[in-house]
Amino acid sequence: MRRKAIPHTGRKGAAVEQRSEVTRSRIGLHVNGERYETEVDHRVTLLDLLREGLGLTGAKKGCDHGQCGACTVLVGGRRANACLLLAVAQDGAEVTTVEGLGSATGGPGTHPLQEAFLERDAFQCGYCTPGQLCSAAGMLAEAAGDPEGVNLTRAEVAERLSGNLCRCGAYPRIVDAVLDVAAGGGVVA
C-alpha cells in the first residue's frame, strides 16, 4: 500500500509545527484510502492535521468548537466533528473527507449526494457544504444500519442534520437533496 510521508517544514502548517517543544507522537492513518504517517503535536486536532498537514481543505473550520458542523468528516464510517478530535487519538483510523466521498462509494467521481446537491441547488456560498455532505452520508449510513428501521421523513432528515448549520439558510434544498438520495436507495459512504 502506498505510503505518504508528510513534510514537517514550510507550508501553511507552520503554526502546527512551531509547537514542537511539546509532546509529539507518531501516528499512521488512512485518509480517503491513502496511508499517511506523521508525527503530531498532541494538541493538534484532526481538522488541523487534515487541512494544514495533509492539504485537504475540504473540511472547513467554522467555529472550531463543535457547534457548526462545517468540519464534519467520516471516521470509521461515522460522522464526526474533526475540530473536536485530537489527531493523536486517530492512530489507525479510517477517515473520509469530502474529497474522498465519491470514491468511498466504490468508484471515482462524485457521490450521489454531491450530484443531488447540484441538482437541487442546495447551497449558496458553499462553506457549509462539505460538512453537510459528509454528515448526510453518515446519517444515511446510520439510518440504513438501524435495526428498527428509520422513516426518513422531511422532519427526520432535518433533525438528523441539525448539527450542521447553514448561515445561507439553504436548509430546505439540502433536505430535498438528501431525500432524493434516500428515495433512490440511500447510497452511503
Ligand code: FES
Ligand atoms: S468547525 Fe468543527 S463544529 Fe464548527
Ligand code: FES
Ligand atoms: S451555503 Fe452558505 S453556509 Fe451553507
